[in-house]
Amino acid sequence: GPKVLQIPSHQIIDMGQMVTLNCDPVSNHLYFYWYKQILGQQMEFLVNFYNGKVMEKSKLFKDQFSVERPDGSYFTLKIQPTALEDSAVYFCASSFIQGATEVFFGKGTRLTVV
Amino acid sequence: GDSVTQTEGPVTVSESESLIINCTYSATSIAYPNLFWYVRYPGEGLQLLLKVITAGQKGSSRGFEATYNKETTSFHLQKASVQESDSAVYYCALGLSSFSKLVFGQGTSLSVVP
Numbered sequence: 001g002p003k004v005l006q007i008p009s010h011q012i013i014d015m016g017q018m019v020t021l022n023c024d025p026v027s028n029h030l031y032f033y034w035y036k037q038i039l040g041q042q043m044e045f046l047v048n049f050y051n052g053k054v055m056e057k058s059k060l061f062k063d064q065f066s067v068e069r070p071d072g073s074y075f076t077l078k079i080q081p082t083a084l085e086d087s088a089v090y091f092c093a094s095s096f097i098q099g100a101t102e103v104f105f106g107k108g109t110r111l112t113v114v
Numbered sequence: 115g116d117s118v119t120q121t122e123g124p125v126t127v128s129e130s131e132s133l134i135i136n137c138t139y140s141a142t143s144i145a146y147p148n149l150f151w152y153v154r155y156p157g158e159g160l161q162l163l164l165k166v167i168t169a170g171q172k173g174s175s176r177g178f179e180a181t182y183n184k185e186t187t188s189f190h191l192q193k194a195s196v197q198e199s200d201s202a203v204y205y206c207a208l209g210l211s212s213f214s215k216l217v218f219g220q221g222t223s224l225s226v227v228p
Contacts, residue, residue, distance in 0.1 A: 004159065035216075042118075043205070043218040056215060091160065103216065105152075105160035 002026040006092050006106035007074075013113055018080035021109045023092030025075055032075045033093040033103065034067065036060060043091060049075065079111075087113045116141050118219035120206045126225045127196050135191040135222050137180075137206035148209030149182050149189045150216070155202045163191075163204070196226045 005024040013019045025032055031050050037043040047057040049067050064083070069075040075094075079086055089108040120137045127133050141147045151163040151173075164173035169184040180191045189206060206219040 001161075033215075035218075042220045045215050045217070048215060102162050102165070104162075107157075107159040 002029075002104050004092055004094055004104050004106035006090075006109050008109060009107065010110045011112070013082055013111070015084055015113050016081045018078065019082055019111065021077045021079075021090050021092075021111065022074040023076065023094075023106060025092065025094035026096075026104050029094035029096050029104070031095045031097070032067075032069065033095075034077050035091040035093065035105075036088045037091065037108075038088045046077075046090075082111075082113045084113050087111060116143055116147075116208060116210060116217045118206050118208055118217055120204075120219035121222045123203075123221070123223035124225060125222055126227060129198055129226055129228050130195045133191075133193045133196045133200075133224070135204055135206075135224070137189045137191065137219060139187050139189065139206070139208050139217075141187075141208055141210070144210050146184070149180070150207040150209060151178070151180055151189075151191050152205040152207060152218075153202045154205070154221075160205070165209075167209075196224075198226045198228065200224060201226045 007022045033048045034046040035043045045058050046061045048055050066078045089110045091108045092106045093103045095103045117140045121135045148167045150165045152160050153163045154160045164175040166173040166182040169182050172181040178193045180189050203221045203223045205221045208217040
């Protein structure tokens, strides 16, 4: 079936540094998402993105976070600067249409901030 | 707010036994949310198991089924006879906004033993 690829699978970064998480969504999809899961907790919605714009974001999507998808390349989540509480698994997802009842997820990137 | 509560894991079941994973939800931002069960098999990304978008309807896939019960705000996952290959983490989720924002439960880890 359709695959969402996330690169890298695991990243370790020093607190205060910048990190970019990359996502290669399903090729014909138009809507993109990031979710965050802290160890032992629920997966939580961060942001969704369509046509070059953030459509909706949660309170977890701090000012230090940004997303973009330049020229149809990777859909990225950038955190600058990182904080210890940003340590989590970040899941990228995509869907084809608005209000889609099926959203496809990647395997996640485990971010460890030290 | 919007939330999902599901059976706390880990759950261990013997092969060919029946299974039920409870899921109850609270949806305050939308009257009729879409309801989903997602599954993560070991080493794989999250994938859709089944979905129901109409209250009172039942969804089924791979021998699993769940009924959207608006009166009890429940969406329990059931299977009559589990197999070892069903060992995975199962997530109940609400679909809320027109941009496919999902609210997840905490996940239930299932181990099926011979």
